[in-house]
Amino acid sequence: MNISIFGLGYVGAVSLACLARDGHQVVGVDIDQTKLDLIASGKPPIVEEGIQETMATAVNSGRVTVTTNCTEAISATQMSFVCVGTPSRKNGDQDLGAIERLSAEIGEGLKQKSGFHTVVIRSTVRPGTVMKTIEPLIEKHSGKRSGEEFGLCFQPEFLREGSSIRDYDNPPMTIVGCNNETSARLLEDLFGQLPCKFISTDIGTAECLKYACNAFHALKITFANEIGRVTQSLDVDSRKVMELVCEDRQLNISTAYLRPGFAFGGSCLPKDLRALLHVARENDVELPMLAGMLPSNETHIRHTLDMVLAQNTRSVGMIGLSFKSGTDDLRESPLLTMAESLIGKGMQLRIYDPEVNLARLMGANKRYLEESIPHIAELMCASSAEVMAHGDVIIVGLGGQEILDEVKNRARENQYVIDLVGMKDVEQLPCGYSGVCW
Ligand SMILES: NC(=O)c1ccc[n+]([C@@H]2O[C@H](COP(=O)([O-])OP(=O)(O)OC[C@H]3O[C@@H](n4cnc5c(N)ncnc54)[C@H](O)[C@@H]3O)[C@@H](O)[C@H]2O)c1
Incomplete structure (x- = not known):
């Protein structure tokens, strides 16, 4: 040429x-x-x-x-x-x-x-x-x-x-x-x-990709260096730690956790991140990037809340409450935080989560839920159909083909779906739709 x-x-x-x-x-x-x-x-x-x-x-x-x-x-x-x-x-x-x-x-x-x-x-x-x-x-x-x-x-x-x-x-x-x-x-x-x-x-994707790649490379270097500084303060060899981090090809060096979606939560990530930051503080080690992760996660929840509020309606349906599909663990679930905030804003909220059965919930999990949302029993529905019938805005916080089919089949023209999980074939929806960050 x-x-x-x-x-x-x-x-x-x-x-x-x-x-x-x-x-x-x-x-x-x-x-x-x-x-x-x-x-x-x-x-x-x-x-x-x-x-x-x-x-x-x-x-x-x-x-x-x-x-x-x-x-x-x-x-x-x-x-x-x-x-x-x-x-x-x-x-x-x-x-x-x-x-x-x-x-x-x-x-x-x-x-x-x-x-x-x-x-x-x-x-x-x-x-x-x-x-x-x-x-x-x-x-x-x-x-x-x-x-x-x-x-x-x-x-x-x-x-x-x-x-x-x-x-x-x-x-x-x-x-x-x-x-x-x-x-x-x-x-x-x-x-x-x-x-x-x-x-x-397309051109826009190619332009953004270049920035995403360079930001990711900078993030990896900063992550390794922050782990290096905190590990050094504990008299542990950071190179050994990071070598072992890189050994895990399932969760660490893999495509896991790299799809835009909803905030992280659960009984481990927030708790362990807080503890790591505490150890660093005790040893006078500054970790600005790691310290920015929980605030960034909260920003993501607020962003989702703003998307709901922008719809100017009081009736909201939520599918999913636990911190991820397939578990009833409610500890530090960002969906639970969303539910609390929506109730605080005066929304008429209905929730369906197939894994969260109030009668079956026990111990710390039950206490945690009742302390977070005192009248939770009145808000829980027995099926996604009930939630779909109630809400003008539907927050889809759970994957699973059955639930997604239900949302697609029952959605009405005047409803609005906010998708936190990456639903497929959304062009088939008869109503308004937004992904949480796509
Ligand atoms: N350097 C890298 O490793 C690298 C890697 C990937 C992408 N990039 C990107 O590629 C671009 C170029 O980077 P670089 O490091 O090669 O830049 P550079 O500064 O080394 O070279 C740029 C050249 O463009 C010339 N130039 C300026 N105006 C001109 C004009 N009107 N007509 C003709 N030539 C003109 C300059 O005289 C200079 O020789 C940047 O956008 C950079 O971000 C760089």
Whole structure:
């Protein structure tokens, strides 16, 4: 393919060298003439393992040219990768100046080109930037329609400095968000042979994914370091602890607990988190991230409560009360907290939970429930049908096919379902619907 690359820093220089190595004709574009001169002489503008040889081989093959002229680069190629920097502003926002100026220039270049061209954004941009900032700028300056006369894509870059050529050849996955099929197919031709999944999605998902991945990586590092500090204060080797944490591939290093849903609760997580924070405090160890988890969980419950209150009705039905499906354990159940808050707000609440049978509840569990909601017996229903008949708003806090079918079959047009569990086929519901955080 004939490909132009705009911005020859870490991402752009590695892509240029690897694409030319793989047999493509590549035009490199940068506003920095020094970088262009270096590349033209076969030298990389960055320090990276393996880049010296790869760049020299690529340039010697005659498949690399460089220019500062955007229009020239666009007309000589069928696809452009945008790899310019998107640094932080002082207030934490992203400085999109370089990408905005370049979008206008690409638009001018496209105006003078006949035939379809694909623009692929590889820079990390704030979610929404491609469709709200880049697309209008290119359309305005080219006079052409996005998705029809030119294609626009976002393909997040996953390489890490220090191992970027290896990462280029072995990415964890290739994700492309595209606004048209032709561009998606071109990118699959280009990257489909890599030893990973090629996934085509929408642009917004691809933009958010990049931030979710980087936030997750930062979270993992911070978690290991916080566990490290508290463990060190106890004279225990954190490396042994974390090695064993990583041994668990069922709950720890796995997809478990990684789906958006309702708040956590139960008899273990909140209690043990509080105890760990207490131990850390006793030893003068600060754990800001771990200390933020319970407040974050409470925010999630408040957010759900606000969703219910926004419906402006007093009759609410709740399916589920225990802290998760398949148990009657009510200790620190976030659904119980929701129920208490809804009663406190004067709601007429009805609850159904197949596992919570008042006659069968015993000991601490029974006491806990009666202390939390004194007149609980009057609120409990014998079936989900009763709850469905009562509520204008229905909170679905329990999974299980039977219950979900019941909700789908009994929902009325004027009801509103708030889904905490990720119901399937919600388009079949005749009423309003919102997921708790989707
Ligand atoms: N560095 C990484 O490891 C990495 C990994 C994944 C994603 N990213 C993202 O990729 C983007 C680029 O990162 P980087 O580290 O390669 O940046 P960088 O700062 O090293 O390089 C950016 C280049 O863009 C050039 N440039 C600026 N305006 C231009 C214009 N109008 N036309 C042509 N070139 C122009 C600059 O001169 C510079 O050479 C960023 O959004 C970054 O967040 C970086």
